[in-house]
Amino acid sequence: MYDMLALYEAKDVQDAVRLRLEHPEAQIIAGGTDVLVQMREGKRAGKALISIQKCDEMRGVSIDDEENIRIGSLTSFTHITNDPIIQKYINVLGEAVDMVGGPQIRNAGTIGGNTCNGVTSADSASTLHAWEAIVEITGKNGVRRIPIKEFYLKAGTVDLKVEDGEIQTAILIPKASYDRTWGHYIKYAMRNAMDIATLGTSVNARLSPDGKTFERVRIAFGVAGPVPMRAVTAESFINGKAVTLENIEEFGCKVLEDINPRDSWRASKAFRSHIAVESAKRCLIESVKLAGGEL
Amino acid sequence: MAKKQYALVTCWINGREVEQMVDVRASLTDMLRNDFRLTSVKKGCEVGECGACNVLIDGECFNSCLYLAVWAEGKHITTLEGLTGPNGELSDIQQAFMDETAIQCGFCIPGFIMTAAEILDRKVYYTDDELRKLLSGHLCRCTGYENIFKAVKKTMLRRLGMLDDPYLNS
Numbered sequence: 001m002y003d004m005l006a007l008y009e010a011k012d013v014q015d016a017v018r019l020r021l022e023h024p025e026a027q028i029i030a031g032g033t034d035v036l037v038q039m040r041e042g043k044r045a046g047k048a049l050i051s052i053q054k055c056d057e058m059r060g061v062s063i064d065d066e067e068n069i070r071i072g073s074l075t076s077f078t079h080i081t082n083d084p085i086i087q088k089y090i091n092v093l094g095e096a097v098d099m100v101g102g103p104q105i106r107n108a109g110t111i112g113g114n115t116c117n118g119v120t121s122a123d124s125a126s127t128l129h130a131w132e133a134i135v136e137i138t139g140k141n142g143v144r145r146i147p148i149k150e151f152y153l154k155a156g157t158v159d160l161k162v163e164d165g166e167i168q169t170a171i172l173i174p175k176a177s178y179d180r181t182w183g184h185y186i187k188y189a190m191r192n193a194m195d196i197a198t199l200g201t202s203v204n205a206r207l208s209p210d211g212k213t214f215e216r217v218r219i220a221f222g223v224a225g226p227v228p229m230r231a232v233t234a235e236s237f238i239n240g241k242a243v244t245l246e247n248i249e250e251f252g253c254k255v256l257e258d259i260n261p262r263d264s265w266r267a268s269k270a271f272r273s274h275i276a277v278e279s280a281k282r283c284l285i286e287s288v289k290l291a292g293g294e295l
Numbered sequence: 296m297a298k299k300q301y302a303l304v305t306c307w308i309n310g311r312e313v314e315q316m317v318d319v320r321a322s323l324t325d326m327l328r329n330d331f332r333l334t335s336v337k338k339g340c341e342v343g344e345c346g347a348c349n350v351l352i353d354g355e356c357f358n359s360c361l362y363l364a365v366w367a368e369g370k371h372i373t374t375l376e377g378l379t380g381p382n383g384e385l386s387d388i389q390q391a392f393m394d395e396t397a398i399q400c401g402f403c404i405p406g407f408i409m410t411a412a413e414i415l416d417r418k419v420y421y422t423d424d425e426l427r428k429l430l431s432g433h434l435c436r437c438t439g440y441e442n443i444f445k446a447v448k449k450t451m452l453r454r455l456g457m458l459d460d461p462y463l464n465s
Binding site: 002003009033037040041051078101102105107194 | 319344
């Protein structure tokens with residue numbers, strides 16, 4: 001038994017919005033792999049829950065009319081990894097979420113829950129930042145879309161207005177973002193399974209048609225600051241430069257100007273900085289290979 | 296205290312359609328153990344780390360401790376009890392766990408076997424590394440991982456007709 005005050009089950013998105021307006025104090029629950037754990041440990045004990053588990057319209061991956069990749073917020077990590085659209089256009093997202101927890105957690109956990117938590121270590125978050133994902137939010141005033149960077153307000157807080165009954169309904173990757181772009185993710189953790197990232201690094205690259213110049217490189221980190229973040233100094237350094245190991249080396253060092261990791265029981269600031277540089281380089285080298293470039 | 300809240304859940308458990316009134320605060324582990332006496336579903340950590348409560352829901356593995364009983368509405372749930380034949384005959388994967396001495400205290404085994412059942416039903420050949428990753432959601436405090444791994448691998452090879460391949464079965 002869970003120490004739960006009440007459970008409100010939403011039938012669909014509109015129902016969820018209505019319940020949220022009716023019970024603003026209640027916590028939204030999707031896959032349950034975070035909320036139920038926190039309820040067990042006492043952090044969310046005695047709270048009311050609004051379950052959106054049965055809003056099946058929020059599941060699945062598709063390509064919409066504007067050629068955005070649309071990932072329903074309730075899509076499980078396993079379904080993202082196995083989805084043919086994800087594998088074709090943004091394989092790195094499938095690989096990143098395949099490192100969350102263990103197999104059963106990946107069957108239950110959802111990408112919406114992973115981002116609405118607002119935690120910096122979420123395995124999907126750095127990749128979604130690096131691919132400039134758009135978050136679709138539905139509330140009583142209809143649908144609004146914001147860049148994922150603006151969605152994260154501070155550690156543990158995201159831009160969902162409870163007073164407007166808002167819930168996150170989808171994550172979109174625009175065509176301009178995924179077109180001719182390949183990426184790689186490195187999760188650094190103490191164990192291969194059932195562990196939280198000490199540092200997560202996601203890089204993607206688009207090369208010039210001849211494969212000799214970096215047209216656009218984007219890099220984002222998890223656990224390098226209170227929220228997932230891009231390393232813009234490193235990006236602006238490498239964009240337009242030739243595809244060489246020297247430039248990649250310099251790119252790696254530049255990330256230190258952007259990130260702000262902290263000391264925690266998991267790892268020291270110095271160690272996180274060290275693996276940030278190394279992961280940035282390795283991720284970019286791998287991205288270049290995937291993009292058909294030569295080094 | 297707030298008023299108790301109940302819900303009617305209709306689902307299929309081990310192939311049988313059932314109806315059950317549950318307290319909305321109950322986890323699926325609670326419902327399977329307390330209402331249906333399916334005690335192969337173990338209460339281990341109850342926070343989704345150990346995998347002892349693992350069951351199949353519509354063919355996918357879930358830790359039933361992190362799954363509300365009311366979410367089972369309309370779902371097909373399989374527990375270890377559902378793998379045995381009508382007269383209690385063991386399935387090939389259960390027999391393999393015995394043959395390989397993969398069972399020590401036995402607490403983690405139902406969870407492991409249900410994950411194995413999901414993997415093996417795909418009829419796909421997995422490398423050792425892939426199999427280890429697929430089994431990584433379970434903790435065995437007797438640390439009998441090697442024999443558990445062998446039991447799953449041998450059953451996979453047997454089902455694929457590759458058991459006699461001396462290169463694979465090493």
